[in-house]
Amino acid sequence: MSKVIVVTSGKGGVGKTTSSAAIGAGLAMRGHKTAVIDFDVGLRNLDMIMGCERRVVFDFINVIQGDAKLKQALIKDRRLENLYVLPTSQTRDKDALTKEGVKKVLDELREEFDYIVCDSPAGIERGAHLAMYYADEAVVVTNPEVSSVRDSDRVLGLLNSKTALAEKGDGSAVKAQLLLTRFDQTRSANGDMMSVEDVLEILAIPLLGIIPESTSVLKASNEGTPVSLDEKSPAGKAYIDAVGRLVGEQIEMRVNPGDQRRGFFQRLLGRTA
Amino acid sequence: MQSGKSAAQTVATVKPLQIRGRTFTAIALHLSGRPDRAFFEALEARLNQTPLFFDNAPLVIDLEQAEGLDRAQDLLHLTAELRRRKLSVFGIQSGTPAQAQAAAEAGLISLPGGRDAALERVSRQGSRPEPAPAPAPKEPANRLIAQPVRSGQTVFADRGDLIVVGSVSSGAEVIAAGNIHIYGRLRGRALAGVNGDDSARIFCHALDAELLAIAGLYRTSENLGADTPRHYVQVYLQGEVLRIESLK
Numbered sequence: 109m110s111k112v113i114v115v116t117s118g119k120g121g122v123g124k125t126t127s128s129a130a131i132g133a134g135l136a137m138r139g140h141k142t143a144v145i146d147f148d149v150g151l152r153n154l155d156m157i158m159g160c161e162r163r164v165v166f167d168f169i170n171v172i173q174g175d176a177k178l179k180q181a182l183i184k185d186r187r188l189e190n191l192y193v194l195p196t197s198q199t200r201d202k203d204a205l206t207k208e209g210v211k212k213v214l215d216e217l218r219e220e221f222d223y224i225v226c227d228s229p230a231g232i233e234r235g236a237h238l239a240m241y242y243a244d245e246a247v248v249v250t251n252p253e254v255s256s257v258r259d260s261d262r263v264l265g266l267l268n269s270k271t272a273l274a275e276k277g278d279g280s281a282v283k284a285q286l287l288l289t290r291f292d293q294t295r296s297a298n299g300d301m302m303s304v305e306d307v308l309e310i311l312a313i314p315l316l317g318i319i320p321e322s323t324s325v326l327k328a329s330n331e332g333t334p335v336s337l338d339e340k341s342p343a344g345k346a347y348i349d350a351v352g353r354l355v356g357e358q359i360e361m362r363v364n365p366g367d368q369r370r371g372f373f374q375r376l377l378g379r380t381a
Numbered sequence: 382m383q384s385g386k387s388a389a390q391t392v393a394t395v396k397p398l399q400i401r402g403r404t405f406t407a408i409a410l411h412l413s414g415r416p417d418r419a420f421f422e423a424l425e426a427r428l429n430q431t432p433l434f435f436d437n438a439p440l441v442i443d444l445e446q447a448e449g450l451d452r453a454q455d456l457l458h459l460t461a462e463l464r465r466r467k468l469s470v471f472g473i474q475s476g477t478p479a480q481a482q483a484a485a486e487a488g489l490i491s492l493p494g495g496r497d498a499a500l501e502r503v504s505r506q507g508s509r510p511e512p513a514p515a516p517a518p519k520e521p522a523n524r525l526i527a528q529p530v531r532s533g534q535t536v537f538a539d540r541g542d543l544i545v546v547g548s549v550s551s552g553a554e555v556i557a558a559g560n561i562h563i564y565g566r567l568r569g570r571a572l573a574g575v576n577g578d579d580s581a582r583i584f585c586h587a588l589d590a591e592l593l594a595i596a597g598l599y600r601t602s603e604n605l606g607a608d609t610p611r612h613y614v615q616v617y618l619q620g621e622v623l624r625i626e627s628l629k
Contacts, residue, residue, distance in 0.1 A: 258532050258550070258551055258552055259532075261531045261532040261533075261550045261551075261552070262531060262532040262533040262552065264529075264531050265530075265531030265532060265533050265534045265553075266533075268528065268531065269534075309566075310548075310550065310551075310568075312529050312547065312548065
């Protein structure tokens with residue numbers, strides 16, 4: 109049975125699109141047929157992060173409005189067999205999204221895909237609302253910082269009340285899990301950043317993963333490669349672990365996977381982000 | 382789920398029509414006797430003093446002192462004359478039943494004029510509507526929330542106590558007519574006894590509130606003070622002072 113997963117946060121710039129791409133790629137690497145949809149109409153980014161921006165012909169809005177078939181708009185990833193991207197329109201705005209249109213596209217995708225990852229725009233307005241509305245599960249992306257945590261809390265409230273599952277009123281709810289991104293253990297230990305425990309205490313949802321702040325994330329974005337394809341980087345490893353937990357595996361939580369292999373000088377100088 | 386609001390409201394629907402109440406101001410023209418030549422001359426003179434002021438203004442003819450004027454033909458003539466002078470006549474007031482009948486035939490509406498007329502009408506009908514029976518006092522109803530209350534959510538127990546099993550986040554609001562019990566950390570706002578019950582209390586496992594209020598008296602986090610107990614506390618009113626006390 110296919111699952112719709114929304115990647116959301118409320119606050120902008122915390123790593124929703126990066127995480128959507130990494131989770132989508134991670135699921136595809138495990139052999140699940142996966143589609144990643146960009147809901148950020150007007151600010152098309154997902155296709156760049158996934159490295160397929162030059163292959164966009166039709167988009168999500170074209171499909172919603174019946175101007176193109178879903179098959180025409182889906183872009184198959186060149187690196188991963190099972191990965192597809194549904195880009196959004198750069199020229200339209202969020203009003204082009206309709207509840208009925210989104211449902212139609214998601215229903216069609218559900219027939220063919222195992223996982224559908226919805227990359228939500230920032231905010232809690234129409235685009236973000238429709239991205240989460242039909243979700244079965246949510247990945248709430250949060251930075252260890254007070255305003256990001258508060259916005260995530262707000263989003264969790266909306267997931268509990270303004271989604272198709274919540275509106276059924278039979279007690280079903282979107283299963284929400286926390287993905288803590290841009291985490292820096294040194295700064296957290298110094299008290300410059302919130303600790304994992306603080307964030308979990310406020311948000312009170314299960315922890316899906318901790319992604320360390322890493323130069324490899326920015327590099328991967330610029331190259332148009334999902335971070336999880338870079339299996340050597342700590343961030344890539346952390347995403348791969350998170351995806352494992354997302355599909356139900358028990359994987360031990362490591363704050364910084366692969367940290368043991370750091371050299372003497374690196375340890376002496378501390379971590380440089 | 383907790384707020385109970387429907388997300389369906391976000392989908393705009395187009396209604397074919399809408400009916401709205403509206404009040405506006407009209408001009409009343411008091412006639413004394415029949416509209417003869419002298420009347421129209423006086424009217425012309427008045428209109429000339431402020432040439433544009435009455436243009437297309439809605440106008441009602443007051444017939445209280447124009448007893449003879451009870452034929453539709455008379456009213457039609459008068460209306461035509463007034464409209465020729467750019468006065469938008471739409472009705473009459475203070476008319477006799479015969480005048481009202483004539484007005485209806487002339488295409489004018491008959492308005493109830495002023496307070497006296499309205500009272501007279503009620504007494505003529507002879508029966509005042511029975512006052513509605515006083516609503517039965519509502520049963521107290523407590524409300525239990527078994528999930529965290531998230532930022533941006535408001536939970537309101539309008540007829541009793543509010544019990545939250547979980548934390549109340551910063552930016553969330555819990556409001557009750559009675560007491561508020563929070564089995565978790567209170568980071569948001571808590572307002573107990575909002576209907577004026579000054580015996581209401583707030584209880585919480587951990588206190589980190591943005592605002593505490595009982596029966597309208599409030600304190601914000603800024604003036605809670607550093608020595609305020611933060612764990613297992615109750616908040617209550619003592620006279621005009623909001624006291625925060627450890628339960629230990």
